[in-house]
Amino acid sequence: MSGSTMPAAPPPTSGSPGGVVSVALVDDHPVFRIGLAALLGSLPGVVVVGQAASAAEGRALLTGRDDVDVALVDLDLGDGSGVDVIRDVLRVRPGLRVLVVTMHDDDGAVVASVRAGARGYLLKSAPPDAVERAVRAAAAGEMILSPQVAERAMAYVLGGRTAARVPFPQLTDREREVLDLVAAGLDNTGVARRLGLSTKTVRNVLATVLAKLALRDRAAAIARARAEGLGGDAI
Structure with missing residues (x-):
């Protein structure tokens, strides 16, 4: 054309x-x-x-x-x-x-x-x-x-959380996130929902945390984590 x-x-x-x-x-x-x-x-x-x-x-x-x-x-x-x-x-x-x-x-x-x-x-x-x-x-x-x-x-960035002292530097970010929520009083199902993980993954991560920190059980992990300032929204 x-x-x-x-x-x-x-x-x-x-x-x-x-x-x-x-x-x-x-x-x-x-x-x-x-x-x-x-x-x-x-x-x-x-x-x-x-x-x-x-x-x-x-x-x-x-x-x-x-x-x-x-x-x-x-x-x-x-x-x-x-x-x-x-x-x-x-x-x-x-x-x-x-x-x-x-x-x-x-x-x-x-x-x-x-x-x-x-x-x-x-x-x-x-x-x-x-x-x-x-x-x-x-x-x-x-x-x-x-x-x-x-x-x-x-708000997360401006709050300066990234500049704070990191507790348990031997843990990975994921392990620290799980420990923080456990210290806040959440069970494995609650942690899984918050982080978008399966309950099996949370269970495995928590077992790794206990091994790395040489802790005997969940209660000991909660006490240690809170002593280091984790679990700030404890329930």
Whole structure:
């Protein structure tokens, strides 16, 4: 057609052909996962290419295909921790952008997710337009936090907690987080929920803490941790 000019195609927003953002979902709550898939599938330039209902399925899905640009991962999965899934998957696919979508807004869950490599953190109560913005931002390589989470994260930093003396330097960050919550009075299930871990993982971490600190039992660990200033929100 001589004399006519075709409009320029928009620049790609991701590594997928034609600028389409390919997303995968890892969540063990079928109603939420199906609803989220329907929402994302209705957005222009976004396609849902896979869903997983457990930690094991999530690992297999996200490491088994290379056409996923953005993965949305819950922290509480029936057979494991979303944080562990994120960490494991990013070792294999470091270029994958991961968004956490969860009900938990506590500092520990946010920090654990970001340390694992998540590029964003959304609460499940986020409105549809916020979910869309987060997916597109993550696909573009940006870091994004929901407003509530961003406010808490800023308070965490400005509070100077990162500059405080670190108790039990022989422990890893995860071990210290678990010990802190145990000292605060939480049982293994409560610690698992706060950190997005499985109860089995919490049990194993606590056993490692007892061995490293040469403590005989949970009660001794609580007493020692509180003496070092942990468990500040003891209940």
